[in-house]
Amino acid sequence: MDVRRTAVVKLIISDEPRDALHRTSDQFLYCANRTSEYCWSNTSYTECKTNKREVRDALYAELRAETELPAQLVQAAIRRAVEAVKSVVERWKKKQRVSQPTFTAETMDYDTRSATFYRNNVSLATVEGRVEPSFILPADSPTPYERYVLSEDYEFRESTLRYDATTDEFYLHVSTRRVNDEDAEASTDTGHSDQTVLGIDLGVNSLAVSSTGTFWKGDDYDHWCREFEKRRGEMQKRATQAGHNALLRLGKREEAWRKQYIHTVANELVSEAIDYGCDVIVFEDLTDIRERLPHATWHHIWAFRRLFEYVEYKAPEQGVFVEQVEPNYTSQRCSRMDCGFTHEDNRDGEHFECQKCGYEVNADYNAAKNIGVRYARKQIHRLRSSPTSESGDARVDVRLNGGTLSGESHQPIAGD
Numbered sequence: 001m002d003v004r005r006t007a008v009v010k011l012i013i014s015d016e017p018r019d020a021l022h023r024t025s026d027q028f029l030y031c032a033n034r035t036s037e038y039c040w041s042n043t044s045y046t047e048c049k050t051n052k053r054e055v056r057d058a059l060y061a062e063l064r065a066e067t068e069l070p071a072q073l074v075q076a077a078i079r080r081a082v083e084a085v086k087s088v089v090e091r092w093k094k095k096q097r098v099s100q101p102t103f104t105a106e107t108m109d110y111d112t113r114s115a116t117f118y119r120n121n122v123s124l125a126t127v128e129g130r131v132e133p134s135f136i137l138p139a140d141s142p143t144p145y146e147r148y149v150l151s152e153d154y155e156f157r158e159s160t161l162r163y164d165a166t167t168d169e170f171y172l173h174v175s176t177r178r179v180n181d182e183d184a185e186a187s188t189d190t191g192h193s194d195q196t197v198l199g200i201d202l203g204v205n206s207l208a209v210s211s212t213g214t215f216w217k218g219d220d221y222d223h224w225c226r227e228f229e230k231r232r233g234e235m236q237k238r239a240t241q242a243g244h245n246a247l248l249r250l251g252k253r254e255e256a257w258r259k260q261y262i263h264t265v266a267n268e269l270v271s272e273a274i275d276y277g278c279d280v281i282v283f284e285d286l287t288d289i290r291e292r293l294p295h296a297t298w299h300h301i302w303a304f305r306r307l308f309e310y311v312e313y314k315a316p317e318q319g320v321f322v323e324q325v326e327p328n329y330t331s332q333r334c335s336r337m338d339c340g341f342t343h344e345d346n347r348d349g350e351h352f353e354c355q356k357c358g359y360e361v362n363a364d365y366n367a368a369k370n371i372g373v374r375y376a377r378k379q380i381h382r383l384r385s386s387p388t389s390e391s392g393d394a395r396v397d398v399r400l401n402g403g404t405l406s407g408e409s410h411q412p413i414a415g416d
C-alpha cells in the first residue's frame with residue numbers, strides 16, 4: 001500500500017517576505033499562463049502541445065530571462081500548465097466543451113530543492129532569494145507535521161503554497177510518502193493494491209450520498225442560502241452607505257457560514273471513510289458539473305467544489321486518499337452487481353428503476369455505487385496490466401452499507 005500524507009501548515013510571515021511570496025506567485029502565474037498560451041490551439045486538440053520536455057525546451061530559457069524566478073519554479077510552472085492542457089485535451093477528445101486553461105489562483109508548486117523543511121520553519125525560494133517563515137502546527141499531538149514531514153519514515157515529495165485571500169494567510173500543503181517499508185518499496189505511483197472504496201455522488205436532491213448509503217441532504221444548506229438571498233434582496237433596495245456596509249457584512253457572514261457548513265460535511269465524509277475502513281474516497285470529476293446539473297444553483301456548484309477541495313486535503317491526513325472518475329453514465333446505469341444495464345429511462349428524478357432487472361433504489365445512492373465501481377474497475381485493470389506489479393490478485397471493493405461490491409465481477413460502464 002502506497003501511503004501518502006498531506007499536512008497543512010499555516011505560515012507565520014512578516015510583511016517583507018510576504019511581499020516576496022506575492023511577487024513570486026505573480027511571476028509563477030505569468031509563466032504558467034504563457035506556457036498555456038504556447039501549448040494551446042483553438043483549431044484542434046491534435047495541435048495542442050502536451051509533451052513536457054518539448055515545451056520546456058522551447059520556453060525555459062525565455063521564461064528565465066523574462067522573470068526573476070529560480071529555475072525550479074519556472075519548471076514547476078511549465079509542468080503545471082502542460083498538465084492542465086493535457087487534461088483539457090482529454091476532455092476535448094470526448095467532445096466536451098473546452099477552453100484554454102488560465103491560472104489566476106495564487107498557488108505555487110515547490111519541490112525538494114525549492115522548499116526545505118526544518119522543525120519549526122521552512123525555507124522557500126522566491127524572486128528575492130530564500131524566505132524562511134515559521135509555521136503554526138496543528139494543536140493535536142503528535143501533529144501530522146511531526147509524524148509525516150519530519151519523520152524518517154516519510155519522504156517529502158512536494159508541496160503547494162496557497163494564498164487564501166479571505167483570511168490573508170499563506171498555507172503550505174506538504175505532501176509526503178512513506179519509505180523504508182517493504183510495501184512502499186514495491187508500490188509505484190499507480191500501485192495501490194487491495195483497496196476499499198467509498199463512492200460519493202454530489203447532487204441537487206442531496207448534497208452528497210455515499211456508497212455506504214449515508215445521505216447528506218443539505219436541506220438546511222439550501223434553506224439558509226435562500227434566507228441569505230432574501231436578506232440581501234431587502235438590503236439592496238436601501239441604497240445608503242449604511243445599507244451598503246450592512247450588505248458587505250452580510251456577505252462575509254454568509255461566506256463564513258457556508259464554509260463552516262461544508263467543512264462539517266467534509267469532516268463527516270472523511271469519518272465515514274474511516275469508519276468503514278475505506279482507503280480511498282472517489283468523487284466524480286467536477287469540471288463539467290454545471291452542464292450536467294442544469295438545475296443546480298451557484299450555491300450548489302460552490303458547495304460541490306468546496307466539498308471536494310476540503311475532503312481532498314483533510315482525507316490524506318487520515319491516510320485516506322481522494323480520486324476522481326469520469327462521471328459519464330453513472331446516474332443511468334444499474335448498480336446491481338449482475339446487471340449493469342445502462343439507459344436514460346432508468347432514472348426519473350430521485351427515483352431509479354432498472355428497465356431490465358427491475359432494481360429500484362434512490363437514484364443518487366445508485367450513482368454513488370457506480371462511481372465507486374468505476375474507480376474499482378479501473379484500478380484492478382491498472383494493477384493487473386502493470387508488468388512489474390505483484391498485485392495480480394489485488395482486490396478493489398466498493399464499500400456498501402453492510403457489505404462490499406467487488407469491482408472485478410462488475411459489468412463495465414459505458415465509456416469505460
Ligand SMILES: [Zn+2]
Nearest residue numbers: 334339354357
Ligand atoms: Zn438492473
